[in-house]
Amino acid sequence: MPEPASGPDRAVGAALARWRRLRRRPETWLFLVILAVGTLFGLMAPGFLTLPNVIDLLETYSVQAIIAMGLFVVLVSGGIDISFAATASVAQYCAALLASRLGLPAPLVILAGLAVGVGLGCVNAALIHHLRITSIIATIAMMSVSFSLLMYFSGGRSIYDLPDWWTSRVVFYRAELASGDIVRVTLPVVLMGAMALLTWALMTRTSIGRQIYAMGGNPEAARRVGIDVGRLTYVAYGYLGFAAALGGLVQAHRVGESVPNAMVNTELAVLSAAVLGGASLAGGVGTVPGVLLGIVLLAILQNGLNLLGVSPYFFQIVIGVTILVSTSITVLSSRRGRRLRTLGEAPSHG
Amino acid sequence: MSGETPFLRIKGVSKRFGGVQALIDVDWEVRRGEVHCLVGENGCGKSTLIKTVAGVHPPTAGTIEIDGRPVPSLDPAKAKALGIQVIFQDLSLFPNLTVVENVAVESTLGPALRPVQKAGMRRIAGEVLARLDFPLDLDALVADLPVAERQITAIARGLAAKARLIFMDEPTASLTRAEVDRLLAIVARLRGDGIAVVFVSHRLDEVVKVAERLTVMRDGRKVGTWPVAEVDQRRIGHLMTGVDVEHGVVARDMRAAPPLLAVEGLSRRGEFADVSLTLRKGEVLGIVGLLGAGRTELALTLFGMNRAEGGRILLEGRDLALRSNRDAVRAGIAYVSEDRLSLGLVLPQSIGDNLVLAVMRRLKNRLGLMPQARRRALAAEWVERLKVTIPGLDAPVRTLSGGNQQRVVLAKWLATRPRVLILDSPTVGVDIKNKQGIYEVVADLARGGVGVILISDEVAETFATCDRVLHMRAGRIVGEAVPGVVSEHEMEERIYA
Numbered sequence: 076m077p078e079p080a081s082g083p084d085r086a087v088g089a090a091l092a093r094w095r096r097l098r099r100r101p102e103t104w105l106f107l108v109i110l111a112v113g114t115l116f117g118l119m120a121p122g123f124l125t126l127p128n129v130i131d132l133l134e135t136y137s138v139q140a141i142i143a144m145g146l147f148v149v150l151v152s153g154g155i156d157i158s159f160a161a162t163a164s165v166a167q168y169c170a171a172l173l174a175s176r177l178g179l180p181a182p183l184v185i186l187a188g189l190a191v192g193v194g195l196g197c198v199n200a201a202l203i204h205h206l207r208i209t210s211i212i213a214t215i216a217m218m219s220v221s222f223s224l225l226m227y228f229s230g231g232r233s234i235y236d237l238p239d240w241w242t243s244r245v246v247f248y249r250a251e252l253a254s255g256d257i258v259r260v261t262l263p264v265v266l267m268g269a270m271a272l273l274t275w276a277l278m279t280r281t282s283i284g285r286q287i288y289a290m291g292g293n294p295e296a297a298r299r300v301g302i303d304v305g306r307l308t309y310v311a312y313g314y315l316g317f318a319a320a321l322g323g324l325v326q327a328h329r330v331g332e333s334v335p336n337a338m339v340n341t342e343l344a345v346l347s348a349a350v351l352g353g354a355s356l357a358g359g360v361g362t363v364p365g366v367l368l369g370i371v372l373l374a375i376l377q378n379g380l381n382l383l384g385v386s387p388y389f390f391q392i393v394i395g396v397t398i399l400v401s402t403s404i405t406v407l408s409s410r411r412g413r414r415l416r417t418l419g420e421a422p423s424h425g
Numbered sequence: 426m427s428g429e430t431p432f433l434r435i436k437g438v439s440k441r442f443g444g445v446q447a448l449i450d451v452d453w454e455v456r457r458g459e460v461h462c463l464v465g466e467n468g469c470g471k472s473t474l475i476k477t478v479a480g481v482h483p484p485t486a487g488t489i490e491i492d493g494r495p496v497p498s499l500d501p502a503k504a505k506a507l508g509i510q511v512i513f514q515d516l517s518l519f520p521n522l523t524v525v526e527n528v529a530v531e532s533t534l535g536p537a538l539r540p541v542q543k544a545g546m547r548r549i550a551g552e553v554l555a556r557l558d559f560p561l562d563l564d565a566l567v568a569d570l571p572v573a574e575r576q577i578t579a580i581a582r583g584l585a586a587k588a589r590l591i592f593m594d595e596p597t598a599s600l601t602r603a604e605v606d607r608l609l610a611i612v613a614r615l616r617g618d619g620i621a622v623v624f625v626s627h628r629l630d631e632v633v634k635v636a637e638r639l640t641v642m643r644d645g646r647k648v649g650t651w652p653v654a655e656v657d658q659r660r661i662g663h664l665m666t667g668v669d670v671e672h673g674v675v676a677r678d679m680r681a682a683p684p685l686l687a688v689e690g691l692s693r694r695g696e697f698a699d700v701s702l703t704l705r706k707g708e709v710l711g712i713v714g715l716l717g718a719g720r721t722e723l724a725l726t727l728f729g730m731n732r733a734e735g736g737r738i739l740l741e742g743r744d745l746a747l748r749s750n751r752d753a754v755r756a757g758i759a760y761v762s763e764d765r766l767s768l769g770l771v772l773p774q775s776i777g778d779n780l781v782l783a784v785m786r787r788l789k790n791r792l793g794l795m796p797q798a799r800r801r802a803l804a805a806e807w808v809e810r811l812k813v814t815i816p817g818l819d820a821p822v823r824t825l826s827g828g829n830q831q832r833v834v835l836a837k838w839l840a841t842r843p844r845v846l847i848l849d850s851p852t853v854g855v856d857i858k859n860k861q862g863i864y865e866v867v868a869d870l871a872r873g874g875v876g877v878i879l880i881s882d883e884v885a886e887t888f889a890t891c892d893r894v895l896h897m898r899a900g901r902i903v904g905e906a907v908p909g910v911v912s913e914h915e916m917e918e919r920i921y922a
């Protein structure tokens with residue numbers, strides 16, 4: 076049996092314990108992988124590790140990051156949602172119609188777009204909670220229904236005449252580097268930061284966030300301690316609907332038009348980012364920094380391989396392998412830490 | 426006292442799950458500040474009664490009154506608001522959260538956007554655990570805790586919130602005597618504070634120690650309620666089962682039998698050191714000791730789940746290199762873990778499927794397929810031998826009562842026809858009559874030449890079943906006793922000294 080530590084030994088012990096806990100976190104591994112991959116690309120492709128390139132990357136991935144924040148909440152709650160890309164498209168298209176055909180003012184258009192997103196999210200929640208349909212089935216069904224309706228009513232026609240307030244670039248910060256490159260912090264990046272912060276605060280600092288974690292960990296126990304599981308389902312899917320709609324609006328802002336099928340096929344990338352970051356499909360685990368790191372890794376890989384002139388198909392393979400490797404490292408390292416501890420190891424209090 | 430309105434009164438409560446009538450027309454009351462025991466065989470409806478009063482299951486018929494006022498459509502939140510707390514038999518913890526968040530989960534139930542009171546939650550958890558006098562790493566994830574510590578976490582959660590009535594559904598199942606005594610002291614103190622406690626346990630000696638009144642249930646009906654002073658353990662056993670239960674076998678001298686499993690100088694850092702023992706063919710060998718003595722850790726190593734860092738394991742004289750539990754199963758070693766509820770069963774699957782899980786290979790016919798008839802026959806045989814009460818082989822295990830779930834796990838491993846069977850606390854949560862049934866099965870297996878290692882928290886249990894009992898302390902084997910030569914009492918003195 077280990078002896079109880081004392082004095083400086085104890086401090087070392089505490090640091091060790093902290094490292095042991097840290098080592099089990101997917102974020103730690105992800106961070107190390109990002110450092111390694113980043114350095115590698117930096118050495119191989121000179122243009123890679125420049126500030127403008129990094130900021131550019133962030134902006135490219137801002138839409139996916141915004142939606143990933145919503146998906147993260149749903150994953151933590153123990154569910155899954157496949158319909159967010161369809162939701163984003165529908166919300167974007169509705170808003171675009173209101174803006175270009177009816178010429179409604181900006182606040183109304185934005186509000187309507189977000190409301191459509193939340194509404195579709197709530198339909199998912201209703202199907203899952205009241206009709207007890209498994210989340211993956213319910214959202215796959217919703218995905219086809221809402222996307223097909225969108226294609227039917229839009230006839231697949233894009234909307235190009237978006238108003239200026241929507242499409243003009245908003246720059247919050249601009250600086251010229253010594254090299255002559257220009258660094259801009261634009262609206263999508265700022266919104267991404269805001270969503271990350273909001274989601275982080277919601278999930279770690281508020282009662283409802285902790286309730287969502289509890290529900291993801293053991294839904295029956297959550298019900299038994301008096302958590303309103305139905306309400307949480309609405310909150311989680313509603314929040315994802317909100318995030319998806321916001322992502323849709325930002326996407327139209329970046330490209331300057333609303334194309335009904337522009338967002339399809341982003342499902343897998345967003346899901347990968349969340350899972351890479353440690354959110355589990357089984358629910359109850361994951362963090363916002365983890366999901367952001369997941370997005371960063373995907374962005375770095377894609378951009379780095381691109382700069383190196385590697386085929387985009389190869390990129391898909393790399394993504395797949397990265398997901399496999401990083402999730403297995405996480406699982407293996409946490410399993411090792413999970414060895415049964417004897418009582419002697421539990422630190423005493425006081 | 427009896428003149429005032431009781432805290433809880435239920436009238437004509439019935440509960441049906443599909444075809445299973447779990448509660449039939451139960452009238453019952455719990456007075457303010459009393460300690461009330463609820464006993465009965467496995468599957469008689471104790472947990473269902475508790476869950477009904479806690480708002481988890483709405484009753485099919487009947488009324489629930491609290492403080493003399495009927496509460497229609499009770500749900501968990503409402504029950505809590507009325508001061509009802511439950512320590513559930515399956516613990517109902519959140520494995521992904523820390524001990525603090527589990528114990529003080531109540532603090533996160535407030536308004537949606539209220540900031541989490543981290544410091545407050547820590548204080549609450551620290552205080553309750555101090556009250557229980559049980560050191561737990563507050564920041565550990567519950568998933569990483571051994572069963573006993575999980576049980577302590579669940580108890581702490583029940584005690585942390587403000588309550589007027591606390592249901593404890595087999596809170597002591599995975600605890601050893603020291604913790605049980607502390608819990609019972611706390612129960613006594615709660616009574617002093619005017620908080621009523623309803624206590625479910627299959628250890629009847631505990632029951633008579635703490636309770637003032639006792640309610641016996643059988644097959645979903647209430648048999649009756651008595652002051653504890655008026656009934657003794659024997660009578661309670663009789664009321665529960667309708668028959669007289671005897672137990673005890675005589676220890677046999679197995680020294681002449683050939684050795685089956687020999688362990689020499691086995692060690693694992695921080696768990697156990699220099700363990701040597703010999704299990705003979707047909708012998709039942711008990712291992713007793715305090716929580717954390719390293720008994721479960723030793724068992725896990727013998728079963729190949731953990732690797733030994735030093736020493737040898739010999740099976741019938743041949744060195745056994747266990748790289749994983751698959752090797753152990755292949756060598757004929759079976760292990761029924763103490764953590765049955767989370768490790769042993771696939772809860773949503775049927776009883777039959779769970780039973781044949783470990784013996785699929787043997788059931789295959791020449792074509793490599795598994796005939797349904799053979800599968801069912803095997804499952805039915807074990808259900809019969811262990812007297813598992815089930816609605817049918819196709820019912821999901823999730824719907825069985827706690828004690829019956831445990832017997833399904835046991836049956837699953839017995840069906841592998843092991844040469845060495847390691848049982849870790851096999852009768853936790855099993856009622857007295859069926860405990861006896863399990864002891865008989867063990868004795869039967871031993872007579873057939875199987876070597877059995879029985880890890881138990883109850884000295885009485887090992888003395889009633891084993892030929893030899895080893896005493897483990899702080900990772901080492903420190904003594905050996907032969908039941909009958911050494912008395913139960915002497916052994917307990919040694920362990921708790």
Ligand SMILES: Nc1ncnc2c1ncn2[C@@H]1O[C@H](COP(=O)(O)OP(=O)(O)OP(=O)(O)O)[C@@H](O)[C@H]1O
Pocket residue numbers: 442443445446447465466467468469470471472473474514816823824825826827828829854856
């Ligand atoms: N959710 C459920 N669905 C179907 N049947 C159930 C369910 N819960 C309990 N039952 C059945 O109700 C009966 C009573 O079960 P209960 O869990 O109340 O027994 P118990 O007295 O607590 O037994 P134990 O001592 O084994 O814990 C059992 O026959 C059980 O199979």
Ligand SMILES: [Mg+2]
Pocket residue numbers: 471472473514594826827828
């Ligand atoms: Mg029960």
